[in-house]
Each structure stands twice: as structure tokens, then as C-alpha cells.
Amino acid sequence: MAEAESQGTRRVAGRGARAGRGTVLVPLAALLMLAAALSAFTVLLDEGPWFASTMVVVAVVVGAGALARLRARRWRPAWSVLASSAALVVILTAVFAAEVSFAVVVPTADTLERFSELVAAGEQSIAEQSLPAEADPGIRFLLALGVGGIAIVTDALASLSRRPALAVVPALGILAVPVVLAPGALPLPTVVATAAAYLLMLALHRPAAIGGGAGVARAVTAAAVVLVAAVVVPPALPSVLAGDRLPGSGPAGLVTGINPVVELGDDLRRQNPVTVLTYSTGLEGGQYLTLSHLAEFAGQEVLPVPFEAETREAGEIGPPAWFADDVAFTSVETTITLRSVRSRWVPLPSAPVRADGLTGGWVIDPDGVTMRTAEGSIRNGTYTVENRLARPTPEQLRATTVDAPGLDQYRALPEDIDPIIEATAREVVAGIDNPYEQAVALQRFFTDGGFTYSEDAPVEGGFDGSGAEIVAAFLEARSGYCVHFGSAMTLMARTLGIPTRMAVGFLPGSRNPVIPSEYTVSSDDLHTWPELHFDGIGWVRFEPTPSRGVTPDYATEEALTPSGSPSPDPLTPEPIEPTATATPGAPSPGASGGPDLPDEQIDAGGTASGGLLGGRSTIGGVDARLVLALALMLVLALLAAPGVWRAVLRARRLRSPDPLDAWRELRDTARDLGLPAEATRTPRELARAWAGVGAGGGARAGAGAAGGVAEPSAEGLEVFEAVRRALEARAYGAPAAVSGAPDIRPALRALRARTPWWRQLLAAVGPRSLASREPRDPALELPAAPA
Structure with a gap:
């Protein structure tokens, strides 16, 4: 008995040490990935301090999130995102508006006015300049603000999500800007470095976090696809994006082009x-x-x-x-x-x-x-x-x-x-x-x-x-x-x-x-x-x-x-x-x-000689390629938003000692994966359905038909039962009978093992549980019965 307790203590200590290292190393890898992606902007901007100033902002944002995760004991996801957001405001104030702030880092009304001026100046400069443009203060502020916001999302996906592979989506949004504005000019070393940092970030996660060896293989495959697409797709883009025959400019300036009269x-x-x-x-x-x-x-x-x-x-x-x-x-x-x-x-x-x-x-x-x-x-x-x-x-x-x-x-x-x-x-x-x-x-x-x-x-x-x-x-x-x-x-x-x-x-x-x-x-x-x-x-x-x-x-x-x-x-x-x-x-x-x-x-x-880009077409007075790039980034952000929110919710539930939170996470994960998750079923019925027995054999019949899926592990089946018992003890038993929620990670892996990879991808990108309106079992919502 003592030996078992000692082994359990060592396992807990090992998990804590690995979690501590992951809290630091994973954000560091995400930081490297963003830095590699940001280097693609060298084809759009002249040499200058823009890269250093942007990376200072990103480093502070990611560092604040990591520190919050290390120090916070409860509500760690919420504290992490809040700390990163606050850090973004503070560092932007210090870098771009220190002279109109309180104590350099505290924004005031004058600070907000300065930010507004910088945004307007940046928009005008983008509309007026040709490529490569000078990164004046307005452009540097917009770049720091945009990439800083992307850093918050990336950090949340990389460190809080159980599906860290999605953390590459914001980085792809950064790479998309030069792909749209300067097709074919994206440097290959930039793409390789971004993919390498992405793989490093995945490797620093515990294997369980990415679904074991199969998850790692899928991550490597995804990185390879990203690499190949970034190299092959830009040169093949339609010529309408190339810019060499698109006359025009933004609403407030004159644009350099291949010929003085073209624009x-x-x-x-x-x-x-x-x-x-x-x-x-x-x-x-x-x-x-x-x-x-x-x-x-x-x-x-x-x-x-x-x-x-x-x-x-x-x-x-x-x-x-x-x-x-x-x-x-x-x-x-x-x-x-x-x-x-x-x-x-x-x-x-x-x-x-x-x-x-x-x-x-x-x-x-x-x-x-x-x-x-x-x-x-x-x-x-x-x-x-x-x-x-x-x-x-x-x-x-x-x-x-x-x-x-x-x-x-x-x-x-x-x-x-x-x-x-x-x-x-x-x-x-x-x-x-x-x-x-x-x-x-x-x-x-x-x-x-x-x-x-x-x-x-x-x-x-x-x-x-x-x-x-x-x-x-x-x-x-x-x-x-x-x-x-x-x-x-x-x-x-x-x-x-x-x-x-x-x-x-x-x-x-x-x-x-x-x-x-x-x-x-x-x-x-x-x-x-x-x-x-x-x-x-x-x-x-x-x-x-x-x-x-x-x-x-x-x-x-x-x-x-x-x-x-x-x-x-x-x-x-x-x-x-x-x-x-x-x-x-x-x-x-x-x-x-x-x-x-x-x-x-x-x-x-x-x-006369040609140039990389000619004029720029406009949409409502704004550069068409800029609109396209921003629209692409917005679409990517919107696509990632449900997955990010679901990942944050999952992380909060996994850290909760309440068995009800563990049960809700199991049920929502099953719903995301298309497995039985009806609120009309009892926990016992759902646990048996997930294990593939009883209740019509729902899970086995549905998942097995898809082919190419693994059987749930014995450990996962045991967790189903452990969660069910803890939940029933919480709802109907004495307080002393509730010993906390078991670790449901093996059960989550077991659920994913019963579904093909494409269902897992759909679950990560568009989780059904966020849109579910099924009623909850009122009995399970009650606090534990008094002794």
C-alpha cells in the first residue's frame, strides 16, 4: 500500500515537473514560431526597428501569459488570457506612447488619443506607400498591435488547448499577408523556420496532449502540408494578385510603380x-x-x-x-x-x-x-x-x-x-x-x-x-x-x-x-x-x-x-x-x-526596368490587396475562435476538482466527435455507450463503421466508470464520498480513438457542443447531498 502511494506521489510529482517545464518551454517555442512567421514581412518592409519592436511586444505578451499560468492556482486559463491582454496594453503604451502615459506604462486618455493617431497614420501610410514600404511609427504600431493580438491567441492555443496543433493557424495568418501582397516572394527559409518552430512546440507538449504517437504523426504531416503549400501555392496564385498590372493606390497618397503614368x-x-x-x-x-x-x-x-x-x-x-x-x-x-x-x-x-x-x-x-x-x-x-x-x-x-x-x-x-x-x-x-x-x-x-x-x-x-x-x-x-x-x-x-x-x-x-x-x-x-x-x-x-x-x-x-x-x-x-x-x-x-x-x-x-510590384487596385478607396489580406486574416481568426474557446473551456474543466465539470467535458467531447451524448441518457448509459456496450452499441456501431479507428484503452474504460461513480456520489451520496474528479485525459483519448481523424479535425475546428441547446439533467446540477 505504501509502495503504491509512493509510486502515485512520484507520478504526480513527475506530472507537475513536466507541466512546469511545459508552461515555460511551450510558450517559448510559440514565440519562436511567431518570430519566424513575422520575418516574412521583410519582403514588405524596409530594414528598420519594426521587427525588434514587434517581437518585444510579442515576448512580453507571451511571457505574461506564461507567468500567470505558473502563479495562478484557479481559473488559470482566464488569468492567462487576461494577463496577456493587459501586458499588450502596457507594452504598447511603453513603446509607442510613454510620453503621454502615467509612469510610462499606465495608459491615460491622452494615450488612447495617441493610439488613435497612430492607427490613422498607419492606415494612411499603408495606402500611400509602395513595396517595400518604410515602417514608420504608424505601421510599426499596427504591426505590434496585430501580431500582439495574434500572440494572445497563439499562446492560448499552444499552452491551454489540448489540441496545440491549432496554434499554427494564427502563424499562417501572418504568412498570408506577404503571400497576398507579394505572391512568390515569400522566402523559403521563413517557411522552413516557421514549420520547425511549430514541430518543436508540438514536441515539447506531453505526447498525451497530442494524442500519442498517432497525434505526433498527424502533427508532422500537417506541418509538412503547411510547408509544401507555402512553397507551391504562392507562385500558382492567379495573376490578379500579382500586382504588376493593377493600377491604383490607396486613398491618401501617390504610389510608386513600374511606370510613372500607370497609376x-x-x-x-x-x-x-x-x-x-x-x-x-x-x-x-x-x-x-x-x-x-x-x-x-x-x-x-x-x-x-x-x-x-x-x-x-x-x-x-x-x-x-x-x-x-x-x-x-x-x-x-x-x-x-x-x-x-x-x-x-x-x-x-x-x-x-x-x-x-x-x-x-x-x-x-x-x-x-x-x-x-x-x-x-x-x-x-x-x-x-x-x-x-x-x-x-x-x-x-x-x-x-x-x-x-x-x-x-x-x-x-x-x-x-x-x-x-x-x-x-x-x-x-x-x-x-x-x-x-x-x-x-x-x-x-x-x-x-x-x-x-x-x-x-x-x-x-x-x-x-x-x-x-x-x-x-x-x-x-x-x-x-x-x-x-x-x-x-x-x-x-x-x-x-x-x-x-x-x-x-x-x-x-x-x-x-x-x-x-x-x-x-x-x-x-x-x-x-x-x-x-x-x-x-x-x-x-x-x-x-x-x-x-x-x-x-x-x-x-x-x-x-x-x-x-x-x-x-x-x-x-x-x-x-x-x-x-x-x-x-x-x-x-x-x-x-x-x-x-x-x-x-x-x-x-x-x-527603365521592371519592379516586383506595380500599382495597387482599390476597393472603396482602400488597397485591394490589403483588404484581401485583412479579410483572410479575419476569416482565419473567425475559424479559429470556436476552437480556441472550446480549448479554454476544456482546460478549465480539466483543472476543476468537481466531478460535474469532468462529466460535462466528457459529454461535450463526445458530442463534438459525433458520439452519443444525449441529455436524456443517464451517466451510466452514456458510459456504457462510450465503452461500446449496451444502449444499442451506439459508439461501437457508429465509430466502427467509419473504419480505421482504434479500440478504446482499458485505462479509458476505467475512467468512464470512475467519473460515473464520482458523479453519482456527488449528486446522491454523502460529502465524504466525494473524493474529487478523476483524471479524465485517458477517457478523452479513448473517445478520440473511436473516431476517424477527420472527425477529430472537425471537432477541433467547429465543436458542436458550443451550439448545443440540449437540456441538462437537473439532478446532476444539484450540489452534493448533505450528510
């Missing part, structure tokens, strides 16, 4: 425009600001002008090579302040000759003239540009030619150009031989020829784009936005032999009513316009887009009537003293953050 239409269609920059100038009416020039028509795109890359310091740029000495010009000084901007291209007025305030190395196109960073991108700051604004007269334009050498790329036409484009151009200029007058006629064709400005018609008509393939459809539909008007006039002018290119940039913007020399440029001011080259004068802007921009005086109907007086551009200098409101700091290459201007991925030689 322009969606930027114009955004519901909430963002202020891109402000500038002050002495030029009445403001200035057009150019980002890039496009020349090569390729399919449905127009590509930037290639040029010899020459990296040098900003400063003296020099007059453009095409700028003739006899052309009248006005020197203008413009101070530009970038607000929420990130771009490789520097917004510049036409024909800049000097740029001050730009630090670092810059690649300057001497023919354009455009400027971009040698590497990285520019961010908020202030710089001053001096430019020479040409003032050709109609007479000068009429007297010039368009035959200058070295401009063949601006005369080139696609081999498969639709004949309707040249036919339309010839019809428009019929009877006009002068190139300048032909250009004005082409502009008039669009502004007075029955065309309408629409940002939605090209999308609805299926001809949204900028290439030669789109122009024919646009000419037939006669409705589009600046990209279509600019592309059409460029190609039509080229069919007439006039060198033409497209400029991408901004309209002059809105004038400040208080400070007349200051202008504000928003994302709504994004624009594309054609520039035609005239010998001895250079590149001359035209404006074919109706209701947008400013038509130069030299391109109006009145200009076609010869007169002895010069006809300057309407953007003529007035005696206004520039008033710059510069913000400290000069833009420099390599900075990052803020919404992106239309950008171009360029190789070392300065030619």
Missing part, C-alpha cells in the same frame, strides 16, 4: 487628395512642375526617355542643350517645399539651370532636363530652383522647322500602330502645312472637338492606359483623362513628323489667397501633357486636355492670327516678391517615408 489615373480617382508639395514663386499663375519625360511607346505603356546616367552634385545644372540663345526667356526662382512625398524624381519647373538645397548625388538628364536620385528616394524638405522660362512668339514658332537631328526617338512610331491614328491626324490638319499651326490644330481637335474629360470612362470602356494600343480606342470613345489626351496628341504629332514627348508632373496648383506667391499642389494636380520640339526654340508645352491646365497664349486661336506684338506664355512674371515658407532640412537621396510620387524603377544605366 496616375487611380491617383486622380482617389476620394481624398493629399497635399504633395507647396512652392513660392515670382511667376503669376504658378508653374508646371515636371517629374519625368516619356518617349517610347511599348504596348499599353509609354516608357521614360533613356539617357546616359551621370551622377553629380546638385547645383549648377546649366542651360538645356536645346535652348537657343535668341529665344526670349524669363529667369524665375522657385522655392519648393516637399510635404508628404517620397520619390526618386525631383519635381522641377521647366528648363532648370540651378538647384540649391539638394544634398547628395543626383542623376541629371541634360536633355530633359529632369533629375532623380542616384539611389533611394527623396523625402520632405525644401530646395530652390532657378529656371529659364521660354517666351516664344507665334511668329517665332511659325518660322521654325522640326527637322533637327538627334531626335529620332521622339519621332518613332510603334510598328503595330493603328492606322486610325495617322488618318485622324491627317484629317485634322488637312490644308495646314506649317508644323506649329498643325500642333495648334491638333490641340484644338481635342479641346473643341467633342471630347470630354473623364477619369472613369477609360476604366469602364476597357482602354485605361497610355500606350499606342489604347489611343485608337480613346479616339473612338472620345472620353478620357490627361494620359489619354497626352498620348493621343503625342502619337498624332509624330505621324506628322513633329518630335514629341510626354511630360509627367503637376499642374501649377492652387494659389494661396493670403500669400499670393505661394501655391499648394495636391495629388489631384497630377498631370500629363505633350511637349513638341521646334528647332531653335526647344521643347514647347501644349495642353490638349479639356478643362485641365492652362493653354499657353502661343497655342490659342488668337495666336494663329499674325500680329506684330509678342505673345508670351500666360505664366508671365509679375512683380510679386517670393515668400518662401521653407521647412528645415534639405531633401537628399536615400531618405524614405511618406506617400510616393509616381516613380520609375531604373537600373544603373538609367533605363
